[in-house]
Amino acid sequence: xxxxxFIPARYASTRFPAKPLAILGGKPVIQRVCxxxxxxxxxxxxxxxxxxxxxxxxxxxxxxVMTRADHKSGTDRCYEAFLKSGSDAQVVVxxxxxxxxxRPSQLITVRDLFNxxxxxxxxxxxxxxxxxxxxxLSNPNSPKVVxxxxxxxxxxxxSVIPYLRGVPEDEWASRHTFYKHIGLYAFRSDVLARxxxxxxxxxxxxxxxxxxxxxxxxxxIRVGVTQVETIGIDTPQDLAAAExxxxxxxxx
Numbered sequence: 022x023x024x025x026x027f028i029p030a031r032y033a034s035t036r037f038p039a040k041p042l043a044i045l046g047g048k049p050v051i052q053r054v055c056x057x058x059x060x061x062x063x064x065x066x067x068x069x070x071x072x073x074x075x076x077x078x079x080x081x082x083x084x085x086v087m088t089r090a091d092h093k094s095g096t097d098r099c100y101e102a103f104l105k106s107g108s109d110a111q112v113v114v115x116x117x118x119x120x121x122x123x124r125p126s127q128l129i130t131v132r133d134l135f136n137x138x139x140x141x142x143x144x145x146x147x148x149x150x151x152x153x154x155x156x157x158l159s160n161p162n163s164p165k166v167v168x169x170x171x172x173x174x175x176x177x178x179x180s181v182i183p184y185l186r187g188v189p190e191d192e193w194a195s196r197h198t199f200y201k202h203i204g205l206y207a208f209r210s211d212v213l214a215r216x217x218x219x220x221x222x223x224x225x226x227x228x229x230x231x232x233x234x235x236x237x238x239x240x241x242i243r244v245g246v247t248q249v250e251t252i253g254i255d256t257p258q259d260l261a262a263a264e265x266x267x268x269x270x271x272x273x
Contacts, residue, residue, distance in 0.1 A: 068102030
């Protein structure tokens with residue numbers, strides 16, 4: 022089975038314009054994402070709407086595909102780039118362009134979920150620590166996931182799920198394993214074609230989580246587990262934290 026990694030990277034960002042080109046440890050953030058992806062996948066492409074990003078990616082020795090500027094999601098951008106790239110991959114892996122510390126082990130976990138021929142879509146979760154505060158659990162910027170007995174996602178929410186009835190909130194993390202969603206996806210290419218043609222679903226609009234569109238349409242999402250914490254970059258403050266993390270040298 023052939024896999025191809027696609028990394029959507031927009032220049033415009035409300036909180037951090039030109040984020041993919043921000044320098045982290047002497048290299049642009051987008052280059053670091055490419056370096057991590059190429060440790061696992063032979064085919065790596067950046068899907069971008071900006072010639073400045075395209076130039077930096079190509080100068081670093083990686084593939085860049087120019088896409089439309091009006092895509093509403095990274096998934097849509099990845100699909101356009103997949104079609105334009107000429108890739109013959111059966112599985113498309115969508116890696117966020119602001120995750121320079123994505124680990125090979127995490128990519129391998131998602132990749133290996135496709136050893137099961139029944140896997141249409143795959144993603145990743147990380148357990149919250151059993152001493153996590155309720156404030157951390159309830160952060161709406163960290164979507165939560167509940168799964169069935171076969172590790173298929175039942176639901177994603179910005180709220181804390183499940184609700185622990187009769188348990189004090191400060192004991193929730195110690196009384197149940199909660200899972201945080203890691204925004205890494207992989208799709209069989211034919212499934213990607215189908216989900217990008219779907220209209221928005223009411224649940225997606227309510228939670229602002231596009232994966233709820235896929236669940237609402239009847240697609241299954243297989244879930245893998247990682248114990249590794251990653252640092253995404255959404256703001257200049259996140260970049261400073263990432264620089265500190267990089268200097269610790271405790272990642273691969």
